[in-house]
Amino acid sequence: MTAVEDAVAVPAGKDPLGIQHARLPRWTPAAVAIGAIVLAVVAGAAADLGNKVQVGLIAGLLYVVGTFAVSAAVEGVRQAKDRLVTVLMWGAFLIAVIPLASLIWETVDRGKTVLDADFLTHSMNGVLTIGPGGGLYHALLGTIEQVAIATVIAVPIALLTAVYLVEYGRGRLATAVTFFVDVMTGIPSIVAGLFVLSLWIVILDLGYSGFAGSLALAILMIPVVVRSTEEMLKLVPNELREASYALGVPKWKTIVKVVLPTSVGGITTGVMLAVARITGETAPVLLLVFGSQAINTNPFDGTQASLPLYVYQQWANGNQASWDRAWAAALVLIAFVMILNLLARGIARWKAPKTGR
Amino acid sequence: MAKRIDVSGLSAYYGKFKAIEDISMTVEPRSVTAFIGPSGCGKSTFIRTLNRMHEVTTGARVEGKVRLDDEDLYGQGVDPVAVRRVVGMVFQRPNPFPTMSIYENVAAGLKLNGKVRKSELDGIVEKSLKGANLWNEVKDRLNRPGAGLSGGQQQRLCIARAIAVEPQVLLMDEPCSALDPISTLAIEDLIGELKERFTIVIVTHNMQQAARVSDRTAFFNLSAVGQPGRLIEIDETERIFSNPSVKATEDYVSGRFG
Numbered sequence: 057m058t059a060v061e062d063a064v065a066v067p068a069g070k071d072p073l074g075i076q077h078a079r080l081p082r083w084t085p086a087a088v089a090i091g092a093i094v095l096a097v098v099a100g101a102a103a104d105l106g107n108k109v110q111v112g113l114i115a116g117l118l119y120v121v122g123t124f125a126v127s128a129a130v131e132g133v134r135q136a137k138d139r140l141v142t143v144l145m146w147g148a149f150l151i152a153v154i155p156l157a158s159l160i161w162e163t164v165d166r167g168k169t170v171l172d173a174d175f176l177t178h179s180m181n182g183v184l185t186i187g188p189g190g191g192l193y194h195a196l197l198g199t200i201e202q203v204a205i206a207t208v209i210a211v212p213i214a215l216l217t218a219v220y221l222v223e224y225g226r227g228r229l230a231t232a233v234t235f236f237v238d239v240m241t242g243i244p245s246i247v248a249g250l251f252v253l254s255l256w257i258v259i260l261d262l263g264y265s266g267f268a269g270s271l272a273l274a275i276l277m278i279p280v281v282v283r284s285t286e287e288m289l290k291l292v293p294n295e296l297r298e299a300s301y302a303l304g305v306p307k308w309k310t311i312v313k314v315v316l317p318t319s320v321g322g323i324t325t326g327v328m329l330a331v332a333r334i335t336g337e338t339a340p341v342l343l344l345v346f347g348s349q350a351i352n353t354n355p356f357d358g359t360q361a362s363l364p365l366y367v368y369q370q371w372a373n374g375n376q377a378s379w380d381r382a383w384a385a386a387l388v389l390i391a392f393v394m395i396l397n398l399l400a401r402g403i404a405r406w407k408a409p410k411t412g413r
Numbered sequence: 414m415a416k417r418i419d420v421s422g423l424s425a426y427y428g429k430f431k432a433i434e435d436i437s438m439t440v441e442p443r444s445v446t447a448f449i450g451p452s453g454c455g456k457s458t459f460i461r462t463l464n465r466m467h468e469v470t471t472g473a474r475v476e477g478k479v480r481l482d483d484e485d486l487y488g489q490g491v492d493p494v495a496v497r498r499v500v501g502m503v504f505q506r507p508n509p510f511p512t513m514s515i516y517e518n519v520a521a522g523l524k525l526n527g528k529v530r531k532s533e534l535d536g537i538v539e540k541s542l543k544g545a546n547l548w549n550e551v552k553d554r555l556n557r558p559g560a561g562l563s564g565g566q567q568q569r570l571c572i573a574r575a576i577a578v579e580p581q582v583l584l585m586d587e588p589c590s591a592l593d594p595i596s597t598l599a600i601e602d603l604i605g606e607l608k609e610r611f612t613i614v615i616v617t618h619n620m621q622q623a624a625r626v627s628d629r630t631a632f633f634n635l636s637a638v639g640q641p642g643r644l645i646e647i648d649e650t651e652r653i654f655s656n657p658s659v660k661a662t663e664d665y666v667s668g669r670f671g
Contacts, residue, residue, distance in 0.1 A: 226471070295508040299571070301469060303522035303578055304498030313525050317512040 078130050088126060092118035116147070160390070167387030170380045176388070179361075181350040185370075188377040192385045194351040195366035199392070201355040202266045202345065202362060203335050206273035211327055213274075214281035221282070222289040223311055240279035248275040249340030257344070264346040266355030269362070272340035277330045284326025288319040321404035328400030332393045338364040363389045415442040415612040416482045416499075416581040418463060423477030424641070425458050425467055432458045434641035436477075438631060440582075445604060445613045447623035447650065450633030450665070455642025456616045459633070460584050463614065464500035465493040481581065498526070501580035505587040507567035509559035509574070515542075516555040518570055522578035537577055545573035546603050565596020572603065576611070583607065585615040589622065601626050620666055624654050632662045 070076075096115035105111060123143055128136035175191040183190035217237070221230055252272040256262050292315050300310040316323070341347075346359040347369055363385055370382035418440035425433045433455035440446045448456040461467040462475050465486060479486040486496050509518045519538045523529040529537070538555070542548040547569040551562070559570055568588060575583060585604075589597040604626050607613060617623050623630050631647035646659050657663050 293508070295504060295506060296510060298466065298469065298502075299504065299508045299510070299574075300521070300525070301494075302464065302466060302497055302502035302504075303525070303574065304494055304496075305522065305525045306494045309525050313521075314510055314512075318510070320512075 077132060077135070080127060080130055084126065085123065088122045089119055092116075092122055119143070120147075163383060163387045163390060166380070166383035167385075169384070171384040171387060175381075175384060179349065179351045183349075185373045185378055186375050188380070190381065192361075192363065192366055192381070192388060194348060195361040195363045195385065196388065196392075197351065197353065198266055198345065198348075198355075198360035199335060199363040199389075201353075202270045202273060202341070202360070203331060205267060205270035205355060206277055206334055207327070207331055209270065210274040210277035210330075211281060214278045215285055215323070217278070217282045218285035218289060219311060219316075221286055223307070223315070237279045237282050240275070241283065243275070243279075244339075245272070245276055245337050246339040246343070248272045249343040251275070252340065253343050263357075264344060264359045265357055266345050266352075266360040266362075269341045269345035269360075270355065272344055273334040273337060276337060276340070277334050280330040280333060281327055284329070285319075285323050288322035288326065289315060291322070292318045321407040324403045324407065325400045328396050328403075332396050335393055335396070336364055336389065338368055341365045342368070363392070415610065417442045418582065418612065418614075419478075419480040420463075421478045421480075423459070423462060423475065423479060425455070425462050425475045426473065427470065428472040431641040433462075433633075434643055436644045438644060438647050440612060440614055441629065442612045443608055443610075444628040445608050445615060445626050446647075447627035447630045448614065448616045448633060449618075449620060449623050449630060450642070450645075451635070452618075453638070453642070454633040454635045456633050457586050458642070460586055460614055460616050461502075463582070463584055464502055465496045466502060468493065498522075498578055499580055500582040500584060501575040501578060502584045502586065503568070503571050503575050503588050506591050507564055507571050509562070509567050509570050511558070511560045513559060514556045515551050515559045515562070515570060518559040519573045519577050521574060526578070541573040541577035542570075544576050544607070545569045546599060546606075547573055563596070565592050565599060568592060568596065568600060569603065572600070572607075576607070580611065582612045582614065585613065587616050587618060590618060597622070620654075624650060630654070632657070632659075632665060634661055634665070 093115045095118055096111050099114060100111040120140065120143055124136050124140045127139045131139075170188065176196070177193050178189075178191035179194035180190040180192075181194070217233065221233060224230075225233065249272045252268055252275070256268045256271060257264065262268070296314055296318060297310055300314045301307070305313070341362045342365055345362055345365065347365050348359045348361045352358050352360045367382045367385045367389065370378045370385065373379075420439070421437045423433070423436045424431060436459060448460065450456050458467060463479060463486075467473050467475055475487060477487075481499065485491070486500075510521060513521060516538055517524070519541050520534050523534065523537065539548060539552075542551065547566060550566060551557075551570075559567065562570060568591075572583075572588070589600050592600065601622065604613060604615065608628075615623075615627065627650045629647060630650045630653040632645045632653065633642050634645045635642040645661055646653070646657060648657065652658075653662060654666050657666065663669075
């Protein structure tokens with residue numbers, strides 16, 4: 057290989073400390089990659105492999121082996137291991153990114169066919185599901201209302217729980233609360249939905265409503281927010297609390313005016329991520345909100361629609377027009393969650409403690 | 414304004430561990446009293462018992478009496494929060510509030526206690542920053558974050574914050590140990606000015622510093638690791654450094670310790 061010949065060799069006798077070693081030129085990885093691809097294509101043709109994925113896998117394998125072999129021959133085994141692990145790490149990154157990129161690509165590609173202003177501003181009321189037309193306004197509205205109510209219920213409870221656990225919690229009660237928060241984290245969303253179903257609809261007989269769905273979503277949201285807020289509060293240095301105490305500031309005021317403002321960026325991020333998570337929940341909404349074709353602006357009375365449920369129902373209709381609507385709704389759902397995430401990052405950056413440099 | 418501190422028979426514990434044992438001393442008003450002694454001898458623990466910061470740590474408790482003039486700080490019905498308004502504290506590492514500006518940091522004690530009108534606040538902030546010799550350096554950027562100052566400036570900001578609430582006593586727990594010599598000098602000069610208004614107690618590992626700034630010096634020691642720290646002697650600083658009455662003190666201040 058030419059890479060081996062072009063390697064920067066160590067001049068003899070000029071390295072008394074033994075701190076220099078031969079280096080491969082910078083174009084080596086590209087050369088090895090080209091070599092691996094050529095070899096894989098040739099091998100594929102010889103073995104009559106029609107499948108591009110197989111050829112690609114052979115090329116990848118050859119690249120890993122080739123990088124290690126060339127580097128080991130010129131630079132030594134330690135450098136070769138470094139290159140090997142670097143290549144494997146990039147490979148793992150690509151494997152993780154490919155499904156994500158493919159998912160976004162597919163959703164944008166298929167979703168854009170019916171996604172327009174009409175689609176965003178109309179409901180499915182009176183629209184035949186076998187034909188085109190209609191929209192997801194009712195579902196978007198339902199999701200926003202249900203998620204907003206769930207957030208309003210869950211965030212105060214979760215924040216106060218986290219403050220209790222970090223600032224006050226000692227002994228058995230704190231251990232018990234931590235334990236139950238852990239248990240709640242593991243509750244499948246359908247179980248939270250069944251719980252509210254049996255309490256709210258079967259026992260109390262209050263009927264399907266967006267609010268019933270919000271209750272289940274709040275149950276799912278609380279442990280997530282408690283956990284993230286707890287971690288953020290623990291990051292606030294104790295010195296700041298002591299500085300505040302030393303000024304004669306009471307503990308509750310220290311928490312409200314010093315501890316929480318210092319960690320508000322991280323807490324907001326945690327809340328937004330939890331919101332993003334519950335926005336995509338389908339099971340409790342299916343059980344408790346039930347779904348609707350028409351616009352229902354009142355989350356406390358009657359069935360409502362929601363985005364994930366809309367996607368599910370449209371898909372189940374089983375015709376091209378409905379499938380198009382399902383893809384468009386999925387795209388709107390992803391965009392909604394992404395906007396929330398960006399918002400969270402913005403707030404976190406805006407509220408982060410300033411260094412002034 | 415400044416008050417005398419009378420400590421008698423004071424022991425402090427962390428859980429079952431006794432950190433300091435049976436300390437009795439008097440701290441004179443309008444003077445600087447320095448605490449010196451090897452690491453782990455309980456200087457910091459002791460200074461934290463003087464404004465009831467010791468009990469902030471879980472499982473920590475105190476036995477004995479600390480009288481400020483004639484009031485026992487550990488008496489029944491004493492509110493530790495109120496005690497800390499009377500006895501202020503400056504910590505080893507500068508700890509300005511990161512979310513607040515320079516102005517808000519100085520005003521924090523008064524604002525959070527909610528006892529001051531906005532019009533008065535400007536004057537108090539200026540006076541405190543001048544008192545901490547920081548005014549000229551920051552007067553044009555009072556709205557910039559306090560965390561953007563240099564280490565020495567941050568520590569003076571913390572001193573300004575502590576004196577803004579007009580305490581009777583100012584406790585300083587190694588206030589210069591994280592600072593360079595020039596910032597240290599600035600703070601030592603400041604201590605010399607502050608002692609005209611406050612009773613000052615300073616913990617220091619730097620014996621030259623104790624000799625430079627203090628009127629009286631207390632030497633603490635512990636007999637062995639794991640044993641509680643004790644007060645060996647307290648006397649005029651000059652005597653402690655020239656002719657102490659206890660041999661261990663002489664060994665320590667002359668570097669023949671251990």
